[in-house]
Every structure is written in C-alpha cells, then in structure tokens.
Amino acid sequence: MIVIVNKKALKGIILIMVIILIIVTSIVINHNKNHTSVTTTYVLNKPIEQGNEKSNYIAFACNVDWGNEVIPDILEILEERNIKITFFVTGRWVKAYPQLFETIVKAGHEIGSHGYQHLDYSKLSLEHNKKQIKDAEIVIMQHIETKPTLFAPPSGAYNQYTLMAAEELGYKTILWSIDTIDWRQGSTKDIIVKRVMEKPDHKGGIILMHPMPETAKAIPILIDELQSKNLQVGRVSDVIGD
Template identity: 40%
Template sequence: MKRRYFKFLLLLSSIVLLIGPFAASPMVGSAKMTKNELFRAIEKFSDENNREPIDAKIDSVWKAIPGYNGRTVDIKASYKKMKSKGTFNEKKIVYKEIPPKIHLKDFDNQPIYRGNPQKPMVGFLINVAWGNEFIPGILEVLEKHQTKATFFFDGSWVKKNPEVAKKIKDAGHEIGNHAYNHPDLQQRSMEETKEELVKTNQVIEETLEVKPKWFAPPSGSFNETTVQVAEQLNMKTILWTVDTVDWKNPPASEMVNRVVSKVENGSMILMHPTQPVAEGMDAMITEIKGNGFKLGTVSELLSEKRID
C-alpha cells in the first residue's frame, strides 16, 4: 500500500513539474484571462520591449548620421486584437514608431558615409561611368535576390547610353547624380562644380524623368564647396563605408570575403559595374543577408523607418 502511494506521489510531482512553466506563462497559457490580466500582460511586454528613438547627429569621423525611429507598444490596439481569445499572443502585438527630434535634413553641408548604426540594413552604391558589358549580369543577380541598389550616373554616360539607363531605372533601382565628366571636384570652382551637377540632373531628368536627391562625387574627391553646391541643388552628398576596390580587378571571392567581413549595421558599399562585382554579387548578397542584414537603396537605408 505504501509503495503504491509513493508511486502516486512521484507521478503527481512529475505532472506538476511538466505543467508548471506553462501555467505561469501568459504567452502560452490557454486559460482565458480577465480584461485586467490581459492588459497587465500587454503592459509588462511593453515595458520590456519599447525602444527609444535615436536622434540624427554629426559624428567626428562619419559626419552626418541619420536618426532612427523608436517604437512603443500600442496597448489598446494590441488588446483589441487579443480580446476575443482572451490570451496573450506576442504575434498580435501592435507597435507604433516614434520619430527622433533631430533629423538628417536638419544638417546642411555635411557628407554622409553611413546609415544609423542601430539599423540592420546595408546599401549598395553602384557608380556608373563605363563598364556597360557587366551591367546586364549585375541586374540579373539583383533581380534574383529581389534587391534594389542606388546607381549613381555620370551625366555623359547617360547621354551616350539612354537605353541602358532606362533599363536600370525600369528595374526599380534608385538613381543618383555622379557629375557629368567624372571630374576631380576638389580642384573645381563653385561655378564649375554647379555646372557638372546641373548638367547631370538635366540629362537624367530628360532621359528618365527622375530628379536625383543623392550625389556621389567621382573618386570620392570633394571639398566643402562640393557639398555646399549639392545642398543648393537639394541633394545630399553620399560617400561610402566599405569599398569593394573592384577597379583593381581583385579575384571575386577575395573581394567578397573582404567586404562581407567589414559590413555592419548601416554600411554603404561602393562598387562599379566591373567583372569582380558581376562575378561576386551573388555571393555578396547571399552572405550579407545570411548575416542578418537587409539590403536597400540609399533612401531606404538613410530613412528613420525601423527594421524589426
């Protein structure tokens, strides 16, 4: 008799241990909660998962860095989605984004090298002044991965290659300004710089019906005047965080490994329509996405919109 009683106690203890964690968790429990209990569960989750917005700022190294939206749980909307079943369900949480107080647009005459270091996104900057033979292959890979990039066009190239430029634009990629004749803008006057940028905008608008809002100085050569002229034309000056150095024609695998090892939140990767890029683009995208980053255009990367 005692032995049977002892076995019964052991069985009862095992059942309690098995159901204990589930009974204690509002995430899993099937028992219907009261209105107050469900509200408290949502409020507790909110306290643990709200995120403060991050203001845009000027960094001593990276210059202008965009802000990043915070988020808060919309408790009433979340409760409304859960009340029919009366149980807490994280998948039904409704978030609201909270904008920062200081924005990228608040800063004049500052170049931009990267996105916000809290945003798990990476952008491709593809500067185009020559290299047409590799563009079709690059576009095919981008399409395969459903990835959009920002192509910065040299104005004289667009003039000579309007159909190729249209193909890139029609594929949904963003278009930026890369000056007209690939000049060294550090050596140009304000008037000469303005002429280069205005001519490029004009040919892009005439050919593609797009008005660029981003400007990438050729070879990364610029000065304060360059940035100022771009601002006057309602464009921000874009540089890069990571350089493929594809123009040196490195082996594609070597280029991919070096680039991927340097990529972090907010990185902007500079490249051109070269053979190493055409050969390495597929692996580069695969590895970057595999490391948990999303890929987007400059506009998407520099926006304050959250990625969760």
C-alpha cells in the same frame, strides 16, 4: 592761442582715430560673419558615409561611368534576388547610353547623380561644381520623373564648394563606409567578398562598387553572406532613412 590750436588738433586726431576704429571693427565683424556662414554651410553639407547603425539594411552603391558589358549581368542577378540598389550615374554616360540607363530605371533601382563628368571635383570652383551637378541632372531627368536627391562625387573627391553646390541644388552628398576597391587589378570575386565581409560595421553601411566582371560574380555571394547576418540589401535611401 597756441594751446587752443593744440587742443583742436588733438580733438581732430581723436576723431580720426575713432573713425578708423569704427571702420576696422566693421571690417572684422563682416569678415567673421562671412567666415561663420561658410563654416556653417560646410558643417551642414558634411558627406554621408554611413547610414543608421541600427538599421537592418545595408546599401549597394554602384557608380557608373563605364562597364556597360557588365551592367546587364548585375541587373539580372538583382532581379533574380528581388533586390533594388542605388546606381550613381554620370551625365555623360547617360547621354551616351540612354537605352541601358532606361533599363536600370525600368528595373526600379534608385538613381543618384555621379556628376556630369568623372572629374576631380575637389579642384573645381563653386560654379564649376554646380554646373557639373546641374548638367548631369538635366540629362538624367530626360529619363526619370523624379529629380535625384543623392550625389556621389567621382572618386569621393570633394571640396567645400562641392558640398555647397550639392546642397544648393537639393542633393545630399554620399560617400561610403565599405569600399570593394573592385577597380584595382587583381581584385577577384573572393577578394572583393573578403574586403566587404571583414569590416565590422555592416548595419546601415554603404558598400561602394562598380560594374566590373568580378564584382558581378561577387554580388550573389555578398547577398547570401549579408542576408545570413539578418541584413537586407537595399538602396542608399534605405540606410539613411529616406
């Protein structure tokens, strides 16, 4: 009788252990699936820093959240040279200065999103990232017919959620390969030109700039220098193949 009870107890213990093993295995498998999914999304959303290195284009990417007094000068220079570039604008700036934004649009320049506010997107949740990008899109779309597909996070700051949010909303995340650092104190036109021209890889490059007075002075020089290297100055879409 005692032996029979022990065997039943042993079977019960084995059954419980099997059930526990199945549950633990299921949890591990689901965890790995979720982890793989997130990791894959992150890889797919890798930001674009450089375009096609075989391209004869180099892109000017001008991030706009301020600098209203300089934008007309930049537009005039670009018009004289018959050059179209990419302006990444924040939603709050477009809302505050719709007429100036429409001037950029009417000049035929490419429009990208810079988010709604100039925040540190690397500290935002998925939903907050999506809200910033979507809110900017709503304001921008009041002035253009085609939805922008390029998104440049302010200060180049992003996290995994930023990348996921951008892709879910139909955007490619854009950074840069050459930084003018034109916002830094003491950045004269000559220094800005030097920072750009001393870089070795110009083909397919993306030059980050802002509407600063010295930048406006540097642009004609940069255009001449880059064209002398048989490069065409253009939009971000020109270097990434869109």
